[in-house]
Amino acid sequence: MMFSSIGYFGIFDTVQLLCYFIMVYCSILWFIVFIKNHYKFFVDKPIKNYPSVTFLIPAYNEKKFLPKCINSVLNLDYPKNKIKIICINDGSTDKTSEICKNIKNQRVIVINKKNTGKADSLNTALKLVDTEFVVSMDADSFPKKDYLKKIIGHFDNKEIAAISPAMKINKPQTFMQQIQWVEYIFSIYLRKLFAIFDCQYVLPGPGSIYRTDKLKEIGGWDKHSLVEDTELAFRMYEKGYKIENCINAYVNTESPATFKELFRQRVRWYRGYLQTTLQYKHLLGNSKYGNLGLFILPINFAWIFILGFLFFMPLYTFIKNFLEYLHTLSLVGFEWSKWTLNFDILYVSSYSYFFVLFFLMGIITVLLSLYTSGEKIDFKTKKIFYFGYLFIYPFLYSIFWIAAVVYEIFKIDNKW
């Protein structure tokens, strides 16, 4: 007897295996995309002539970070006369207005207006842009000195309408920020893969750069969207534009410090994503939109289900076991049970294979993310230990997604 016969896998088991199948499928897909394209990752493109770039910085009550943001843009390693800044004071009620007033630099234009939201602020400023390229820069984000030099060369292809940068969390302090630091490192890797696979559907607020004429052509940002950066990317796909990513161009960004802040941010993001995919549902399953339409958008729905299932399944098992324990207590009261440390082959689950597999895939992903983001495996710095949070992160991520789905279905106002 070499194998034992295969028995009956119940519906619960089958769904679980199906989820595992999709997870393994995606991991292998991304791994192969990486293997085939890894040489493209760090390519620097030469700059022929330094084109002019305008930075749009919308600011609503950003007194804390705005000066640093403006300074980091002004100090970019790039011909000074080729950089313009338009700072939009979006009806701030704090000292932001004063800060804007005190800016004495002819390269910085300040617009003061009533509070109408980020997308509208960007659009207002976009009308004034006369340079070839335009960057949206969140006021709490700071481009690295060589950001522009690294990113601008990637516009060598005329079809490319927008390029996203690599984002890192600026000085992670709190537990939530440290978790996000890991997440962003992972995102740098994933976003690059998405760009290579032609399915990058988010153009992050901090530091995405656009061809001005293309952006004006499609009408700028959508002020009705919860996530104007995602909506814009979807619209670009719809219009047949190409979106690139450059992992050599870094932008550091501030991040929510508490669970509550992060929860609000993520529910807005994920809800916005849901709304946007429904708004662009004609892209779903449509081969005209390439890998995004045919694979990524449909599989993302499967992922939301998987997240929910993998969250509720252990919860269900835990509650079930707990209730059984309570039941035993009610029948016979508390009893000491003898614990033996002896290993027994019976304790090894047949699913161990998958757990080992997921663990290995996790390690590989972490290593590739570190490689992509230029972080070294250095045990002297604390940062490497943040990867321990990866065991907690899926729970947080699931909670945010489940909340986003629930909030969206019941149209709950996203204010705690």
Added chain:
Amino acid sequence: MVKRKIDAQLYIIVFFITLSVFVAGLFLGSILSNYKLSSLSEDLESLKRMRNTQETNILLLDSLDKKICLGLNTYINDMLPEIENLAERVAYYERSADSKRFGIKEYEDIKKDYNLLLIRYWIMTNKLEENCDENIVDVIYFYSNKKCDDCKDQGIYLDSIKKQYPETMIFALDKDLNLSTINILAKSFNITEVPSLVINGKSYSGLKTKREIIELITRPNQTN
């Protein structure tokens, strides 16, 4: 308008790689489960060898017209720890989800053997009581894993009894196995439903609580 390409070939290749990863997973699961079953059946085989020796000893003593009590006592005492260990392992395996995923047929064979072993052991405890003026508290428990809500509770009560009265011998027999020996035993005690208990030779149908069982096992043996 950019002409977007679709990596159809990649999707198919990845599908087959994933499929092979899963088939490999099923095979490994099946091999692992085979190891588990082998480990149970090893325990069972070693017990059977032990029983073979002990039974031969008893037969030998009997044929030599010697008192068989010594042989019976050794039989009962030597095999007890091994039987209890196997009982625990079988119970653990049966609770685990894997027992339903792989090797259902193979496990059924092992379990039939194991149940027969228990019955033979129980017969010997009776012989010891008859011949040697020994008193053993024994409980036969007829259960079913299908459509038996009370069996779970009965199991919990019996586990607790075993903890509190370790000298009690509990023989859990699976009615679902449809083993002729179990059926004969059940019939002789007029047992028609699960859960049912036979305590010191007297049958009790339906769920018996811990308190009720304690009362029955601590009561002095009423033998004729």
